[in-house]
Amino acid sequence: MHHFGFHKFGRTLMTLVAVAISAAMMLSMLSIAEGFREQSMSTIQDSHRDILVQAPGWTGLSDAHALAEELESAPEVAFASPVLVTDTNMMLTLTIHKTNTFKLAVGAGIIPSKEKEFEGEDRKTVIINNFAIEYIDDFQELEDPFADGGIPTRELMINRIFAEANDIQKGDMLGVNGVNFTVSGIFRTSFSQDGSSGVFEDILADTAFIGLHLSELQDLVGLRERDAATFIALTMDESVRSSKTIEDHANALREKYSYFYISSKADRLRDAEERTSLANVFYLAIGSVAVVIGILFLACIMIMSVYERINQIGMMRAIGISRRTIFLQTLEESTILVSLGALLGLPFGYFASEFLGNFIGANIGVSFDLTSFTPQIVVYTMLLIVGLGVLVSLYPAWKACRMDIIKSLRHVG
Amino acid sequence: MSLIELIGVKKLYSMGESEVKALNGVDLSIQQGEFLSIVGPSGSGKSTLLNMIGCIDTPTSGKVLLEGKDISSLGDRELTRTRLRKIGFVFQQFYLLPTLTTLENVELPMKEARVPHAQRRARAEELLSHVSLSNRAGHYPNQLSGGEQQRVAIARALANRPHLILADEPTGEVDSQTTDRIVSLLRDLHSEQGITVIIVTHDLKIADSTDRLVSLNDGRIESDVSHVRTDRGPEPVQSLVEHHKDGPEMITGKDGGGPDMVTGRDENETNRGQD
């Protein structure tokens, strides 16, 4: 039995819709933020690179092979592999022979034999600077093509978006800094699996992302003699591979090689968490604006209905209804209103997050599920909205219960 | 001990420079079981007086004692409790809650008094049947006529078995036939249950039918007359009212005197004894 009730149907409906929209906005923003977070976390989580050993500068690791071997000799370590990633001041010039065009390229030097050894049969994933390179084609699995006077493979892999944009096929010849390479594979980055266009694709279509043998990349950029690598990636032995052993080993390495920057998976997860949480602030801000608008709407409606019912409230007080009852009654009404609105927003929030996720995904060219509509997000949003709704209703409720009885009775509405 | 005792009650409203004296020194004593009307021209302070008796207003100076207790000394909680348990209000504008059914409106004060559900439902039904509105229990106020709404309001006022019913122009918005019905309902409450009933009215016919008539003018009691009212008719009061219209000096009641100013007191008590 409600003293006041929701007899103004149109207005009640409008309030419900306003609250529902803000709930839906908050839900979809949070689930997109969560989706991004989960994605970047799982990329790291799924990586077989448990520990990265890194010199302060990118070329600073002398004798990378020797160090890798030393690191690999520890019983817990399955293998250690130097990785070289050229950075922007070391751009490679790529010549596409078919069209005689020059393009820029970023190179990632890896040791395919090691990486491949570790991974399963069908998917060979290498994570370089958050790009997951999945090499699915043949690639000579030599430890070092130059070893024992061997002949370089002169093979490279190239990302599919660039290949498609420039009509490059497997078997084509490309020049990198004047040296000819055969395209032995086209790889996919995890940002480009579905072929949709977007900002990343534009960049990738213009700047090649190439993967090649570590020593051949070192050779190309003139760093072979110094055995330069960006970092050495350690993969723990399967039998002892747990986050604790990874952390323990990372700590041991920190003591032993105090001049290196050593990051465990947990460290990289933490870094990613920080990076994404910064981005999440943006989504949270959008969601919050929607929530604030919805809640303000509710507050206005509550204040309006209290003022409309001044006579009724005066009468109720006159016949002995306590302030407490009137206060609670007003709060109860707004709580029911805001809760119903939030509940109504739930399905809308779900569909909005799916839609927005696909929309944003299509725009930045990602194919994985960008949204994560978790129960925690639902609970958090519901609590936030209902909590705020109750909070802003304290004022009208207080107003209602403190009204002067005589003035309320005499009030001419 | 009087049920209600007003001693030198003043109520001032200051409106910037000017000052309105809604009540300008009122002394009045009302016993349990009286059936009394307050009359007077518009703006004479009738509602203000009734609101003080009803514990929803407090005097600027002077004292209002309810069962010997000074209402100015009571906090909001006690005042609210007193209104809920001891007083039944009936307003000119009915003031039923539009979102509640007739039955729920009657239940409202009992709900506040935490009467168990079944019990209050039964009592509400009984009260509705008392005002002959059993068949309208499930209706909403906007589906009732003015007179019916006022009967619901009376039923609501009776919900917590008050000692005192205060009605501020209860017939102000209904036709004369309905007026008779409402007044006889209030009179029955007085005569059958001994409830003290105070009616503020413009209607001299109503004033006529009460046992005691307090007449206000400019915030002062102009006359206060009790009389033996036989079931035959209201002649004595009728004549009084006529006198009253001609001039206050004709009235046997004392105006604005001390606490024990009511000349008709004894007479009235005798009358009650006869009831």
Ligand SMILES: Nc1ncnc2c1ncn2[C@@H]1O[C@H](COP(=O)(O)OP(=O)(O)OP(=O)(O)O)[C@@H](O)[C@H]1O
């Ligand atoms: N809040 C207020 N501010 C200023 N003056 C007020 C206020 N409330 C009442 N008054 C004045 O007090 C006087 C008495 O008012 P009250 O309502 O008691 O009169 P009444 O006898 O009930 O009149 P009516 O028969 O028209 O209902 C009036 O002159 C009124 O204007």
Ligand SMILES: [Mg+2]
């Ligand atoms: Mg009045």
